[in-house]
Amino acid sequence: MQVVTISGFKGGTGKTTLACLLGVAAVKDGLRTACLDLDRNTRNLSGFLTQRRESRLESPDHVMLMDTEEEARTNAKPKHSGRLEPLVRMAKMDGYDLMIIDTSSGNLADVYEAHLLADLILTPMNESPADMHGLFAPIGSPAAPLINYRDMIDTVRFDRRRAGLPVQRWQVVMNRVSALPSKIGTIINERVAKMAQEAGFETIWNLRDRVAHRALALEGRSVFDTPVDGKLTMSEISGRAEVRAILSLVKRAPERVAAEPAAAQQKSSEEKIAA
Ligand SMILES: Nc1ncnc2c1ncn2[C@@H]1O[C@H](COP(=O)(O)OP(=O)(O)O)[C@@H](O)[C@H]1O
Ligand SMILES: [Mg+2]
Numbered sequence: 051m052q053v054v055t056i057s058g059f060k061g062g063t064g065k066t067t068l069a070c071l072l073g074v075a076a077v078k079d080g081l082r083t084a085c086l087d088l089d090r091n092t093r094n095l096s097g098f099l100t101q102r103r104e105s106r107l108e109s110p111d112h113v114m115l116m117d118t119e120e121e122a123r124t125n126a127k128p129k130h131s132g133r134l135e136p137l138v139r140m141a142k143m144d145g146y147d148l149m150i151i152d153t154s155s156g157n158l159a160d161v162y163e164a165h166l167l168a169d170l171i172l173t174p175m176n177e178s179p180a181d182m183h184g185l186f187a188p189i190g191s192p193a194a195p196l197i198n199y200r201d202m203i204d205t206v207r208f209d210r211r212r213a214g215l216p217v218q219r220w221q222v223v224m225n226r227v228s229a230l231p232s233k234i235g236t237i238i239n240e241r242v243a244k245m246a247q248e249a250g251f252e253t254i255w256n257l258r259d260r261v262a263h264r265a266l267a268l269e270g271r272s273v274f275d276t277p278v279d280g281k282l283t284m285s286e287i288s289g290r291a292e293v294r295a296i297l298s299l300v301k302r303a304p305e306r307v308a309a310e311p312a313a314a315q316q317k318s319s320e321e322k323i324a325a
Pocket of ligand 2: 066067094
């Protein structure tokens with residue numbers, strides 16, 4: 051079973067949209083798929099799956115994590131919540147091919163754990179400087195958030211190496227790409243391509259901005275479902291192809307070892323332990 055964690059600290063980048071699309075694409079492709087919604091605030095993915103069930107559309111299975119009474123009472127947030135691992139193990143034993151974990155935009159214990167357990171990390175971002183800074187802004191720069199997402203990935207990689215596990219693949223998905231080229235889009239793409247080597251992510255995938263994707267939350271219908279009038283538009287056909295390209299990654303044999311990021315090679319382990 052492959053575990054795909056879709057994440058990033060910035061909200062509104064398209065994490066849930068990608069989780070929905072990949073989940074439906076995988077099921078249509080014959081993969082036994084489970085989806086886990088870690089965004090306890092919006093529960094967008096759960097809503098999407100419920101709508102699909104009500105509309106009798108073929109869907110991935112919906113798995114949920116419940117808060118323990120202790121956590122609900124004390125609002126405790128340990129670094130490793132430890133509850134995802136048994137869930138993933140059970141899904142494996144149960145014969146699932148794929149688990150898709152949609153995360154909330156924050157550095158929370160279960161989000162961290164979802165990264166530790168992932169075979170593949172997908173990070174959507176829009177062609178906007180705000181999205182780019184959320185991922186990679188240099189520490190100390192005016193645009194830097196409290197924690198850069200790439201720093202968290204470095205820590206995940208460090209923890210996995212320490213546990214004797216291979217470094218997993220990390221891919222950035224440029225989302226809501228406009229059909230018209232723009233100056234800002236070109237700048238962002240150049241900077242992100244440069245950052246790929248330094249931060250250690252591999253490929254950059256593109257998802258166009260599509261009305262059909264925006265309509266996901268209406269009744270849970272996606273570009274992979276037969277339209278009510280039976281006619282597929284060019285946009286829907288292209289939308290399918292974009293998502294299937296990302297799905298092909300998931301279906302590849304799990305050669306999980308990714309390139310060591312240049313930045314991680316420079317950091318000594320002592321430095322990381324101290325951090
Ligand atoms: N490729 C896309 N085309 C059109 N709209 C999109 C696309 N990706 C995301 N959106 C829209 O952007 C908004 C944020 O997307 P969402 O998936 O909820 O982000 P996140 O889960 O990262 O917060 C939603 O209104 C969604 O419909
Ligand atoms: Mg979301």
